[in-house]
Amino acid sequence: MRVSTPYNGPHGAVMLDPEHTRFALWAPDARAVSLELGDSQALAMQAHADGWFVVQTHCPAGTRYCFMIDGQTRVPDPASRAQEHDVHGPSLVVDPGAYPWQHRQWRGRPWHQAVIYELHVGVMGGYLAVQEALPALVELGVTAIELMPLADFPGERNWGYDGVLPYAPEASYGTPEQLKALIDAAHGLGLAVILDVVYNHFGPDGNYLHCYAKSFFRDDLHTPWGAAIDFRRRPVRDFFIDNALMWLLEYRFDGLRLDAVHAIDDPDFLIELAQRVRQALPAERQVWLNLENELNQASLLQQGFDAQWNDDGHNALHVLLTGETDAYYADFAEQPTLQLARCLSQGFAFQGHANRHGEARGEASGHLPPSAFVLFLQNHDQIGNRAFGERLNQLAPTQALHAATVLLLLSPMIPLLFMGDEVAAQEPFLFFTSHHDALADAVREGRRNEFAAFRAFADADQRQRIPDPNAPSTFQASRPQPQSKQAAATRALYRGLLRIRHRQLVPRLPGAQALQAQVLAEGALCAHWQLGDGSLLRIDLNLSPHRVDLLPEATEQLWFEYPPHTLEHWREGWLPAFSALVQLIAKTTPSAPDGERL
Missing domain, CATH: 2.60.40.1180 (Golgi alpha-mannosidase II)
Known part of the structure; x- marks a missing residue:
């Protein structure tokens, strides 16, 4: 029987002092929930109003725990701060204040100074390996690194968009303390650190919410990844907003990039998230909030968000550089130069214009400053969503790519580089996962069928040549290799352009x-x-x-x-x-x- 006392605290395990922790689980479909600590006996959790179960007990940092639902199903904490092993195993109690920050005086950088370098922590070798690479990025002229999603996912190889435990940094990359050390070291070098977060879906393996909180999702609305998340419910909203605040306050990230918000059918949630972030942070902190949004909702960029990834600008440039017009590039096949001109002068190419399906897309954006748009020649999607993960330096004439790089780095828009751009990397960036059995088969075939709209892969036999995402060799092929002979010249171009940007353009932005x-x-x-x-x-x-x-x-x-x-x-x-x-x-x-x- 539930008690009427409401519970308004955060999800998960919260340390109250060094020896005591409060555990809270929103499980509206459960009759009873118990907490299992290490190898000790289970503790019954008190049922509160609105589907909450809460218990407070003696429990220091490092303790293993999980929840037992109705005496039948053992699950990890959906708000786990760390996992002992993988996403199906026990969660760990984490003391968020244990790390001794060395650069507490860091307050971030103004947004107009941003030169962003997107990277995948896994292919670079983990948190420690990324930390070792920071001085070279500073010397290049980068002012911010952007980490692809870190939410704990099943297995050891994944882009990060299959995460199922949003509060737990991926364990195969290192410990939470090592992630904090990476951020601390970046701040010591003057680098901001952005995290890509996924609030539009959970991955297909390791998400137990359907067992005890079906109302976390909507039956009437679906996304490409399954049932849409129900942001109309307060516990659901708080789950993600508190997650954003955790990354910004406890880990001291300098910004978030919200993935595919067009799959979030509730703009009010996004506006509330931005408002609560701004309210929770000290006025002197410089924190950046960026969006990926196919809907080109320019209105959100005046409601707490700094900028949006400008896919339109990329797509027009890609068509001009490569001549490719398959699939979504078909929207830029007829007038790519005009569309690029519209991006440079007004922000988006599609501002209510009809796309290839005859559907209106986007909102007017000409009133926004150039810094409201993040421009790029490549990113994880635009390389990794190619069948063989080829990079632009393998698809376009070198001189044309260098000319486009001048535009990227010396226009007033905010430039974003993908790891390897600056050395004309030869290795691909492929789509990789580490699923097994039937799910592995489904992901492999789904990946290959995605390319049916491309002329080169119209035939099923041709699609069989596409690398298996689950093969370890696919991940290994994406790891950085010794630099090519072309690397030094390309790096010199990037370094020279960024020197001009910082000395001449940034002060005037x-x-x-x-x-x-x-x-x-x-x-x-x-x-x-x-x-x-x-x-x-x-x-x-x-x-x-x-x-x-x-x-x-x-x-x-x-x-x-x-x-x-x-x-x-x-x-x-x-x-x-x-x-x-x-x-x-x-x-x-x-x-x-x-x-x-x-």
Whole structure:
């Protein structure tokens, strides 16, 4: 029998002092729940109103525990802070205040300073290996690393989007203390750390919520991953909002990237999450909230969120660089240059425009600053969702890719790199998991069937060549390898461009706004921005294999040209193939000499 006393505390195990812990489980479908501590006898949990079960007992950090539902089903804590082994085993009590932070004075960095480097902790070798790589990223010019999801998933190999225990950092990467040490070391080097979080679904293996909390999900709404999460319910909302606060407050992450929020059919939840994050953090903390959102809901970017990943900008650039128009690239097949120009001048390419299915997509975004959009040439999706995980340096002409890199790193949008971009990495980034038996078969076949819309894989026999996600060799093939001969030149390009960005562009970014972007020819455009100090920034870009004639313009101060002598041709009224020119009409004296060339 439930008692009427409400419970309003957080989910999971919360240490009250070094020797006592309170355990809480929302299990509205359970008649009785007991807590099993280590090898000791089970403790009955008190039933509270609204489906909560709570008990407080003597229990220090490091204790193993699990919940027994109705005397029949033993489950881990859905809010487990750490697992003893994998997601099906016992949870561990964690003391969130045990780690001795060395850089408590760190307050983060302003958003306009962000140069983001997305990485997968597993393929880099775990938390300690990532920590060892930080000084090289700082030397490159990166100001923030973004970790792909860490929520504990089944097995040891996974992208992270199959996580089932959102509060527990993946154990195969290291301990919670090692994750905190990574973040602490990053802060000591001036690096912000962003975490990719998945609040739109749980993975297919290890999620026990259906056993005791069916109302965590909706029967009337489904996502590509199954029943939608029911954010209308307060315990469900708090489960995810408290998770966000845990990462930001206890682990001192500097920001979150919310995965695929278009699969969350409740914008009010997103707005509340942003509000509660902003309210909970000290005013001096610089914390970034970013979205992935196919719906292009520009309105959310004025309600607590700093920016959105600009898939439109990527897709237009990808079509121009590779000529590929299969599947979702078909939306950019006819006018990629015009769509890229719209992205540079207004944010999104789709602002209510009809997509290839005839459906309106997106909201007007021209009123937003350029910093509201995260631009990238590659990310985990755009490489890993290819059948063989090829990178752009294997798909596009080198000069064209370098010209696009100039746009990426010297436009006022926020640039994002994917690990290996800066050294023209040759190894693929494949889709990998470590599922078994029937689930492994389903994932393998599902992965291969995803490519039926691509001409190269229209035939089922052709799809059999796609690597098995569950094979250890698929994971191993994605791990960084010794750098190629091309690596040094590519790294020099990135380093030089980022040096210019930090010295010249970043100080002028606050208050920047896009002006216009003019299509010069297919594959070529000229874009203008007004920077915060009144300076005018201009980028001429030609991603086509042909020279392009320009309209007469006044000579302006040169920031960067690629390749050399592009400015000379520009002054003659044309732009060579695969080239980029960045210029400035400065209202203040620049801190770098006129004319930087690499």
